[in-house]
Amino acid sequence: MGGSPDISKKQLDHPLDDLIRTDRLPHIWCAGCGIGTVFSSCLTAIKASELELNNISMVSGIGCSGRAAGYVKLDSFHTTHGRAIPFATGLKLGNPDLNVIVFSGDGDLFAIGGNHMIHAARRNMDITVICVNNLNYGMTGGQVAATTPHMAKSTTTPSGNPEDPFNLPLLAYASGATYVARWTMLHTRELTSSIQEAILKKGFSFIEVLSPCPVNYGRRNKEKALDTLKLYQEKTIIRNGAIPAGLDIDFSKEVVLGKFVDVERDTYIERYEKICRQES
Amino acid sequence: MSKILAITGAGAMSQAMRQINPDVVPAFPITPSTQVVEDFSQFVADGLVDTEFITVESEHSAMSACIGASIAGGRVMTATSSAGMALMWEMLYVASSMRQPVVLTLINRAMSAPINIHADHSDSMGARDAGWIQLYSESNQEAYDNLIMAPRIAEASDVRLPIMICLDGFIISHCVQTMQMEDDDKVREFIGEFKPAYSLLDTENPVSWGALDLQDYYIEHKRAQHMAMQNAKESIKLVSEEFYQCFGRKYELFESYCLDDAERVIIAINSIAGEIKEVVDDLRNKGEKVGLLKIRSFRPFPYEEIAESLKSAKIVTVLDRSESMGAYGPLFTEIRTALFDVPDRPMVYNRMFGLGGRELFMSDIQNIFEESNRYLENGKVEKVFDYLNVRGG
Numbered sequence: 001m002g003g004s005p006d007i008s009k010k011q012l013d014h015p016l017d018d019l020i021r022t023d024r025l026p027h028i029w030c031a032g033c034g035i036g037t038v039f040s041s042c043l044t045a046i047k048a049s050e051l052e053l054n055n056i057s058m059v060s061g062i063g064c065s066g067r068a069a070g071y072v073k074l075d076s077f078h079t080t081h082g083r084a085i086p087f088a089t090g091l092k093l094g095n096p097d098l099n100v101i102v103f104s105g106d107g108d109l110f111a112i113g114g115n116h117m118i119h120a121a122r123r124n125m126d127i128t129v130i131c132v133n134n135l136n137y138g139m140t141g142g143q144v145a146a147t148t149p150h151m152a153k154s155t156t157t158p159s160g161n162p163e164d165p166f167n168l169p170l171l172a173y174a175s176g177a178t179y180v181a182r183w184t185m186l187h188t189r190e191l192t193s194s195i196q197e198a199i200l201k202k203g204f205s206f207i208e209v210l211s212p213c214p215v216n217y218g219r220r221n222k223e224k225a226l227d228t229l230k231l232y233q234e235k236t237i238i239r240n241g242a243i244p245a246g247l248d249i250d251f252s253k254e255v256v257l258g259k260f261v262d263v264e265r266d267t268y269i270e271r272y273e274k275i276c277r278q279e280s
Numbered sequence: 281m282s283k284i285l286a287i288t289g290a291g292a293m294s295q296a297m298r299q300i301n302p303d304v305v306p307a308f309p310i311t312p313s314t315q316v317v318e319d320f321s322q323f324v325a326d327g328l329v330d331t332e333f334i335t336v337e338s339e340h341s342a343m344s345a346c347i348g349a350s351i352a353g354g355r356v357m358t359a360t361s362s363a364g365m366a367l368m369w370e371m372l373y374v375a376s377s378m379r380q381p382v383v384l385t386l387i388n389r390a391m392s393a394p395i396n397i398h399a400d401h402s403d404s405m406g407a408r409d410a411g412w413i414q415l416y417s418e419s420n421q422e423a424y425d426n427l428i429m430a431p432r433i434a435e436a437s438d439v440r441l442p443i444m445i446c447l448d449g450f451i452i453s454h455c456v457q458t459m460q461m462e463d464d465d466k467v468r469e470f471i472g473e474f475k476p477a478y479s480l481l482d483t484e485n486p487v488s489w490g491a492l493d494l495q496d497y498y499i500e501h502k503r504a505q506h507m508a509m510q511n512a513k514e515s516i517k518l519v520s521e522e523f524y525q526c527f528g529r530k531y532e533l534f535e536s537y538c539l540d541d542a543e544r545v546i547i548a549i550n551s552i553a554g555e556i557k558e559v560v561d562d563l564r565n566k567g568e569k570v571g572l573l574k575i576r577s578f579r580p581f582p583y584e585e586i587a588e589s590l591k592s593a594k595i596v597t598v599l600d601r602s603e604s605m606g607a608y609g610p611l612f613t614e615i616r617t618a619l620f621d622v623p624d625r626p627m628v629y630n631r632m633f634g635l636g637g638r639e640l641f642m643s644d645i646q647n648i649f650e651e652s653n654r655y656l657e658n659g660k661v662e663k664v665f666d667y668l669n670v671r672g673g
Binding site: 082111140144157 | 307308309310311314317318321322325326333335337338339363367392393395
């Protein structure tokens with residue numbers, strides 16, 4: 001038996017320190033933001049997957065979630081606005097052994113970059129897309145996004161959003177994704193095991209994660225950070241296998257979480273090998 | 281009533297947009313231009329303008345919607361920066377080639393990569409050949425005034441070209457300066473009604489836009505654009521003169537600051553002109569013959585006028601805030617061209633500065649004048665091109 005353990009040293013170590021570029025800390029995420037929890041879930045899932053870390057790359061676009069690629073101590077790629085998926089596609093095709101994870105936000109993936117998302121899903125590119133959905137463009141100061149609920153306030157819709165948002169799981173499903181799930185950042189365990197499952201699954205995997213943006217979205221919609229978490233707790237229901245068409249987000253009713261799609265289909269690379277590289 | 285405001289550059293632009301009251305504003309947020317459209321969306325919500333405000337999903341869509349709305353006969357404005365304008369690229373050419381007088385506030389920001397949100401001119405200089413009129417602004421006041429003048433300049437019947445008003449990101453867009461904001465009615469009277477040349481809403485006279493144009497007529501259309509851009513020079517002068525008559529602030533194609541008898545001259549664009557003026561004042565007090573030529577109109581470029589105004593200059597330092605790797609800076613290239621036909625032309629050299637927002641201090645500007653003095657005494661420019669304030673230089 002030795003002396004008393006060095007508690008102060010123990011407290012300083014974070015179990016994910018080996019996957020984080022600690023020299024980049026402190027991070028930019030605001031107090032009450034959920035991105036850090038999603039990021040942490042993602043890193044925990046990466047560890048649990050027991051994949052060779054040298055073969056994992058993280059790609060992100062622009063925005064608050066987009067900063068993740070700069071914080072992870074893996075090969076990572078902070079790309080341009082909306083283009084995380086095509087960069088990731090190139091990465092995967094250049095080295096099909098890589099496990100490519102796209103970690104980005106709703107604005108980046110579904111507004112300016114929406115086109116890439118549907119085509120990567122259609123092709124069944126073997127990548128995992130994790131979309132942190134905070135319902136607005138957080139980094140530029142809370143403007144309306146393609147995911148902002150109807151009548152929600154933002155800096156560019158001060159009288160309420162006249163448009164309807166995307167149902168992201170439906171869009172992913174309709175475009176051909178072979179794995180589709182939705183969680184909130186409060187459902188950390190489900191989210192973590194879902195990310196692990198998605199990373200290990202062949203084909204295009206898509207996970208939407210609802211996450212609070214108290215500074216830019218909450219403030220304008222009378223929703224404090226804790227209120228949002230309460231909504232996540234009280235107004236959500238897990239319904240695996242739910243029909244994607246019924247997954248609109250409406251917290252005045254209920255918001256369905258779960259794994260909605262888990263099917264097998266040839267990936268882009270498999271098809272390409274079979275059809276375009278077949279020896280005559 | 282005209283009033284003095286303390287306002288950021290971006291705020292000044294949104295106020296000018298409010299006064300102009302355009303028919304359509306399609307916009308997508310990007311730092312540091314976001315405040316322009318944010319403020320403007322509030323004006324829409326408050327009923328202060330009649331504008332249709334469209335929150336499009338990208339800048340490519342923003343400029344596409346601008347062109348559509350302009351062709352339909354509307355007066356159209358938007359704002360962007362850096363990567364945002366790069367994403368508009370294809371549409372910049374379409375706007376100018378279809379001769380749509382779209383008005384763009386461009387808050388200058390460095391192009392990625394590495395990602396950087398601060399001021400340099402690589403966005404607008406990259407677009408210098410896109411057929412847009414480009415006016416640059418030293419201060420909030422000049423940016424506001426330029427934007428008030430922009431629709432008139434662009435909509436002139438012998439011009440009909442899109443126009444971008446450029447100002448430095450953060451340095452101007454986010455800093456509060458005092459500014460004279462003119463009376464709403466007076467501004468609206470100055471700008472007048474927009475009368476589109478052809479309008480899709482004119483069902484009596486249907487027109488087609490964007491039809492295929494190959495070897496048969498394409499080059500004639502390009503020459504017509506070139507001539508329109510030449511005409512823009514006159515339009516800028518006329519509108520600026522009328523603006524002076526109305527509001528009392530005088531603008532020309534470029535600003536001549538202590539230039540009449542200046543032997544050593546710095547030529548620069550945008551906010552850095554403020555610091556240069558301070559240094560020029562200091563050195564003038566010590567009896568040194570120094571001056572500044574500040575570019576306002578970069579497209580069209582006033583070659584002859586600049587050559588004329590540099591008659592007394594013996595040495596000219598051109599400051600560029602955007603790279604053209606493998607070539608001289610874009611402003612230097614124009615200035616040297618302007619000076620080529622001048623008898624006894626001055627020595628001229630190029631300094632690159634401020635990329636990605638790197639500061640250039642007044643002491644650096646003093647050093648420039650000291651260096652140009654040395655070159656002048658030695659009768660020789662030692663380095664035609666160099667970087668200022670850079671590591672490993």
